[in-house]
Structures are given as C-alpha cells and as structure tokens.
Amino acid sequence: MSGLPAAAGIGFKPVHFAALRAALGKDPAAIGFIEVHAETYMGEGGLLHAQLAALRQDLALSLHGIGLSIGGPDPLDRAHLARLRRLCDRYQPESFSEHLAWSSHGGGYLADLLPLPYTSETLGIVADHVDEVQQTLGRRMLLENPATYVLFEQSSIPEGEFLAAVAERTGCGLLLDLNNLFVSATNHRRDVDAMLAGFPLSLAEEIHLAGHAEESLPDGPLLIDNHASPVADPVWALLAEVVRRVGPLPTLIEWDNDVPDWPVLAAEAERATAILRSAGQPEGPAARTSREQPA
Amino acid sequence: MMRHHDFVAAFAASLRDGVPPPGMTAGRPEETARRLAVYRNNVAVSLTEALRAHFPVVAQLVGDACFAALARLFAAGRLPPSPVLAEWGETFPAFLEGLPALADYPYLADVARIEHARLQAFHAADAPAIDPARLGEADPGRLRLGLHPSVTLLRLAHPAVSIWAAHQPGAARSPIPPGPETALILRERSLAISVRRLGPGDAALIGELRQGKPLLAAAAAARAADPAHDPRPCLLQLMTAGALVEGTVA
Structure with a gap:
C-alpha cells in the first residue's frame, strides 16, 4: 500500500500554512496527510521548502506529479525525472502519483492533462513509462484516472481495464479520482455506477475528490474538472459507495483554483473524514505507522 | 491505424487550429469541436495565468486583455521547455522588448x-x-x-x-x-x-x-x-x- 493513512488529506497551499499548523495544534488528527504538486517544489529553497519541511515533521506526504507526460509518445524528460528523484530523496513522501495523460509534445509543455486513446500500443507506452518512473525513483507509483471531454474511435480497451493492465504489467497502484470518474461518466453519457464497476477498485490506494464546473451542450451537461469549488454531492455519494465496498482509503480534497479560506477547505476534509469513519475503521495500520515514524 | 506519435502530433496541432485530430469524437460527433475547445481553453488559460502570476505588474501596466494577448503570443512562439513553469518566463522581458506594438512602453x-x-x-x-x-x-x-x-x-x-x-x-x-x-x-x-x-x-x-x-x-x-x-x-x-x-x- 502507499503508506498514506486511510484518512482525509488536503492539497496543501502556502496560504494555508499557519491555519493548518493551528488546526493540527488543536487536533493532530484533523488532517491525515497533505499532497503537493511536485513541479511546484522543484526550486531549490525559500518559503515553499521551509513550509514543506516544517509540515513534513508532523504529516504524511503525497507527492503528486502533473508534468511527466506518461501518456505521451515522447521519451520521458530525463532531466525532469532526475529532479523528481531529488525531490523524493529530500522529502521521502509516503506516496508518489501521476496521471494517465500527456502534457508535453516536441519538448514543449502544454500545462494541461490531455487524453489518449486506449490501445495495445498506448498500453505498451504507458507501461514502459511507469516502469521507468518506478525504476528511476526507486519506488512504486500510483496512476490516476483522467477527467475527459472527448472520446477516440481508436480506443479498443475500456479505461478501467487499461489501468488494471498497466498495474498488472508494472506493479504500480492506482489513484481513483472520483470527481474525474463522475465528470467522464457525465460527459460521455455513461452510467457512473457502471464506470465505477469497471474500475479495478482493489488496486486503488488513494482517492481524489474535487469540485467541477458545469457547462451545457444541446445533449446535456458538459462538466469541467476545474478544482475550483466544493466537492459535488454525487461525488460524495461515490466516496461513500467506495468506502462501503473496500473500506477507507487515503482521501484527498483537491482545491487548486479560487482557493478558499481555510475553514471551507477544512470543512470538506471533515466531511470526507466522517464518510471514511462510517466504515468503522477510522485508521488503518498504515496511519499509525506513519504518525509514529515520520520519515 | 494512426500511430500514437502521429496522433499526439495531430492533437497538439488541433490545440492551435481547433480542427479535431483523426479519431477524436463524442457521443454526438457534432459536439467534438466544442469539446476540443475545453482543452484549447485549458492550455491557453493555464499558460496565461502562470505568466500573469509571475509578472503581475506587467499585467497591471498593460491591462488584463492586452496581457492575455501577449501571453498567448509568447506561448505560441515558445512553450515552456519543462513543466516547471517558474522557469518559463526567462525570455519574456526580451520578448516584450522586441514587440513593435509596445514601443510606447519602453x-x-x-x-x-x-x-x-x-x-x-x-x-x-x-x-x-x-x-x-x-x-x-x-x-x-x-x-x-x-x-x-x-x-x-x-x-x-x-x-x-x-x-x-x-x-x-x-x-x-x-x-x-x-x-x-x-x-x-x-x-x-x-x-x-x-x-x-x-x-x-x-x-x-x-x-x-x-x-x-x-x-x-x-x-x-x-x-x-x-x-x-x-x-x-x-x-x-x-x-x-x-x-x-x-x-x-x-
């Protein structure tokens, strides 16, 4: 397993540093872990690293990459991977995760998570890239399901099977983003329960929750995964269903744009905590281990 | 079938010209371009906002609309060479200096x-x-x-x-x-x-x-x-x- 506690975590933003420390001072179990974007911390020093080093004393850490372009055809950027290795060595995160997506082409970074067809060819490419990441970092990684707005005629493998096959070939775990699952299901007019049934839940080691925006098409809604609002009710319901099926998992609240004041974010984490605890196992063994022995 | 390399090249081009790459579709295929526009917008906004976050006074001086246009022009010529966006803007000052349209803002x-x-x-x-x-x-x-x-x-x-x-x-x-x-x-x-x-x-x-x-x-x-x-x-x-x-x- 990933080593993160089966509790609620938050995507950490520097503006919340003091409030998070105060919250942990009152209740050390208020937040189970933090997650940060690896690329934000690839500078050498200063405020960001001072904050992260301080928080790392008390909290489990998930490092979440947004720029490796694992789903792209180009070779992985070795220099970027080497910096990622140094960051992992510096903070020894309990988990590293990345996306089933591509984000660079021809040496240019496009700053978005772009989708790919699921074929035997792309399965080979993604598996090779995941292998390379895991070998370079010397650790397992988690691969996250994307939110998508389009489909591809080339796709011959359902997304859940594709993810399971990558995990099977590489030994990686999966990160189940329930907002992404809901956004994709809605956008492609698919039944979200069927999408969830198609996801290899036993391989999920972390859950992401976030808000989305809604636009409309003649045929129905088009949901945009924008991480700029509270988690939507149907996504909370998905969390409860997943917890009912496989028990509590490390569950992250992602709120990256229009970042709210701390109490709003903390309330989202509390709501996740309540659902995780409804399974009757508020903390798994991993939680106790990482609290007692922060790396 | 189109190889992944060619597919991604076509997709990258579609982010610039809005013409969906071969095979891109939707439940209702006539919606494909509208859906592709989400990705086009995400890319443009992500890059513009990264630049705006790093050059807030330049953005104030020229105004939001002008800054967005400058950011798109800058990005069109030189996408970030790595996902570390903090390192992207190094050539932005020289880019501004070279724009005849900004001659009144030396x-x-x-x-x-x-x-x-x-x-x-x-x-x-x-x-x-x-x-x-x-x-x-x-x-x-x-x-x-x-x-x-x-x-x-x-x-x-x-x-x-x-x-x-x-x-x-x-x-x-x-x-x-x-x-x-x-x-x-x-x-x-x-x-x-x-x-x-x-x-x-x-x-x-x-x-x-x-x-x-x-x-x-x-x-x-x-x-x-x-x-x-x-x-x-x-x-x-x-x-x-x-x-x-x-x-x-x-």
Missing part, C-alpha cells in the same frame, strides 16, 4: 526583469548567512564576501524600480524620476522578497562583490562611482537581510 521589459528576478529569488537555494564576527576579524584586503543565491543586481535603462514600487498594494502616488535605475532583488531572512533601488556607490560595491572581488577593492570601486560613498550602511543592510554569505579568502 520600460515594460525592465519591469519584467525585476519580476523575473523576484521569482528566481523566491525559489533560490538556501545558504547560511556569514557570521558577523568574520567581518571584524578578516583582512578586508583579502576578504571575499559571497552573495546569497537569491541576490540579483539589475542595471536598468528605465526607472523600473520606481514604476514597480508604485504598483505595489498601498503604494503612495509619487512622481517617477526619469533615467536609468539599478535594482537589488533578494530574499530577506523572513523569506519575503525585497526590491531596492541602489545609488551608484552601493551598485558598484555589490557589483564588485558579485564579481568575487575582495571587500577593499569593492569599496574602492564604490568610491570611484561615488566619491562620498560609505560602504558600511549597505553592508549592514545586506547582513541584516542574510544576503552576505561566506566567500573565499584569497
């Missing part, structure tokens, strides 16, 4: 240079400040002081420090003096980033220290630039900021 590139230096200072490596006792005991003819990795000295053709300062929150309205300015950008012990305007003596002193010159030689250069220059206030300020680090003794 100071814009210099303001951008200050903002880029602030971002570098924010992310620069940590380094322990020098022990103040070293200044007293060492031979100033041989003592070489190092400057903290966050320190940047910019000699600017325009009064960009004054312009930058006038666009900070709560800044008092005051006239901008014409002429060149020298900027000192560094990270304070508090980890806040400061921007100071330097007089000719301080500018020469820090410029010589940056070159690795011994303290005595740097002070002499400062006096050559400003015969009345006293290096002590400047050195004290640098030390207070934690910007002097251990150098090498020749």
